[in-house]
Amino acid sequence: AAPAAALRVSLPPCEIDYCVMDVTAMTYPDASLDCVVDKATLDTMCQLDDDPTVGHSQASKMLREACRVLRPGGHYVCLTYGDPEMRLPLLSAPGLAWDGQQPVAQHEVWKNKAVFYMYVMRKRGGAG
Numbered sequence: 590a591a592p593a594a595a596l597r598v599s600l601p602p603c604e605i606d607y608c609v610m611d612v613t614a615m616t617y618p619d620a621s622l623d624c625v626v627d628k629a630t631l632d633t634m635c636q637l638d639d640d641p642t643v644g645h646s647q648a649s650k651m652l653r654e655a656c657r658v659l660r661p662g663g664h665y666v667c668l669t670y671g672d673p674e675m676r677l678p679l680l681s682a683p684g685l686a687w688d689g690q691q692p693v694a695q696h697e698v699w700k701n702k703a704v705f706y707m708y709v710m711r712k713r714g715g716a717g
Contacts, residue, residue, distance in 0.1 A: 613650040617658040662715020
């Protein structure tokens with residue numbers, strides 16, 4: 590298969606790469622990204638799961654990959670429909686190298702009649 594195509598957008602003072610790839614088996618090297626932004630991908634992976642057991646699910650595989658590609662001190666930002674009761678067990682599962690097992694930030698966002706949740710996890714290590 591051909592490598593994933595990337596669209597590079599320069600926004601001073603940072604660069605953003607948009608790539609299409611399997612979130613359970615990303616081609617990025619270990620510890621290569623400062624931030625992973627997830628807008629409803631975790632929701633989709635949870636919907637696809639035949640085995641929702643934490644650790645064996647597609648959602649768990651995706652979270653392990655997000656953690657793997659983050660540099661120490663990097664952040665995983667998740668915007669999801671999943672409330673804390675549904676998402677915190679996944680986000681705090683054993684084997685994920687987060688700095689603590691709870692989000693460093695957690696917010697509930699209301700838009701019209703819909704409610705979204707934002708969770709920010711920080712990878713262990715690196716400067717504060």
